[in-house]
Amino acid sequence: MNYTQLLENEHATLELGKQLAASLGNIHVIYLEGVLGAGKTTFTRGFLHGMGYAAAVKSPTYTLVETYPLAAITVHHFDLYRIGAAHELEEMGFRDYFAPDTLCLIEWPERAPQLPPPDLICLLEVVGLKRNITITAHSEAGKQCVVSLGRISD
Ligand SMILES: Nc1ncnc2c1ncn2[C@@H]1O[C@H](COP(=O)(O)OP(=O)(O)OP(=O)(O)O)[C@@H](O)[C@H]1O
Numbered sequence: 001m002n003y004t005q006l007l008e009n010e011h012a013t014l015e016l017g018k019q020l021a022a023s024l025g026n027i028h029v030i031y032l033e034g035v036l037g038a039g040k041t042t043f044t045r046g047f048l049h050g051m052g053y054a055a056a057v058k059s060p061t062y063t064l065v066e067t068y069p070l071a072a073i074t075v076h077h078f079d080l081y082r083i084g085a086a087h088e089l090e091e092m093g094f095r096d097y098f099a100p101d102t103l104c105l106i107e108w109p110e111r112a113p114q115l116p117p118p119d120l121i122c123l124l125e126v127v128g129l130k131r132n133i134t135i136t137a138h139s140e141a142g143k144q145c146v147v148s149l150g151r152i153s154d
């Protein structure tokens with residue numbers, strides 16, 4: 001099951017991120033896929049704003065992870081682009097980031113094969129000056145989220 005949308009500009013990417021926050025349900029792991037500059041961090045920024053986080057959202061390119069302890073849930077935003085080897089994740093104790101009271105959004109998940117499986121995979125593709133997003137469900141919670149996302153967007 002999936003949801004797809006052409007995102008005309010940065011604003012549309014932010015808005016869909018917000019809509020995802022409104023239809024989250026019992027989601028804990030989201031993979032963000034797509035080339036450099038596809039819009040993964042922009043989408044996460046919209047998502048965090050939708051979750052009620054009002055301050056700046058930095059790209060975790062150099063820190064590997066940024067953590068946002070929000071009212072509803074603690075969000076960990078990973079960017080694994082610069083990870084040298086998979087064992088670096090073990091050294092940062094990454095397993096502790098995945099818990100029933102956390103939500104992990106992960107850019108460049110393909111760099112770390114030992115990650116827990118996702119509820120959703122969001123693939124951003126560059127289409128000329130625009131972007132296309134395909135959100136695919138990979139769990140029961142993921143399916144419910146995709147269904148309610150479709151309802152909100154109608
Ligand atoms: N729908 C869109 N249409 C056009 N430009 C967009 C759209 N969404 C985001 N952008 C722009 O794409 C650029 C790169 O976005 P962003 O940093 O979110 O990419 P990224 O996928 O996180 O890249 P990286 O892999 O380097 O972390 C930004 O300038 C942003 O404004």
Ligand SMILES: [Mg+2]
Binds near residue numbers: 040041042059079107
């Ligand atoms: Mg990014």
